[in-house]
Amino acid sequence: MSSPEHKQKIWQLIDDIKVGMLVTLDDGVPRARPMHLVQDAYDGTLWFYTRRSAEKAFEAQSDRDVCITFSDQKHGVYVSMSGKARxxxxxxLIDKYWNPFVAAWFEGGREDDDIAMLEIDIDFGEHWQARESKAFQLYEIAKANVKKEHKPDMGENEKFGH
Incomplete structure (x- = not known):
């Protein structure tokens, strides 16, 4: 697992993105759909609202191994996290994270019998963050192509977890 400092760094990377693509297995075939973060900090667990009757809920119960990715192309931030869902x-928990955005998706409110929280305990992941502008990245790629021995320095890349 990652340190508290690293968890804070991960949160800084994904907090502004808010929407990640959740990948579950649908009868052995990977399937992705957008999910909106509802928490205001990251401690190794991600939280999302879902309907119990949603396909993703059945898929997560059938095979708890999931992946969620976050991407912000404008700022060169990419995060992939894998863990166990339930x-x-x-x-x-439903009350803790409830807000007007969530309320718009659940007509029955907090008492809706179909509402549930999808908890993802993160086991490991990887993140990438470009240090420089797109122009600098293009320069690094061009330099790598001209010199043939130079690998472009596109920024930070780090794996975490096991």
Whole structure:
């Protein structure tokens, strides 16, 4: 697992992005769909609202191994995180993260029988962050092509977890 400092760094990378692509297995075939973060900090677990009747909920129960990716092309930030998913119907959790954005998706409100929290405990991941502008990145690529021995320096890349 990562240190508290590294978890803070991951949060700084994904906090402004907010929407990640959740990948589950649908009868052995990877399937992705957008999910919106609802928490205001990251401690190794990600939280999302979902419907119990949603296909992703059945897929996550059938095979708990999931991946979620976050991407911000404008700022050159890419994060991939893998972990174990599970559904939670804890009323305190539902209340804790409830907000007007979530309310728009659940007509029955917090008491909707179909509402659940999707908890993803992150085991490992990787992130990339460009240090420089697109112009500098193009320069690095051109330099690598001309010199043939130079690998372009596109920024930071780090794996975390096991």
């Amino acid at each position: 559904l939670r119907d804890d009323a305190e």
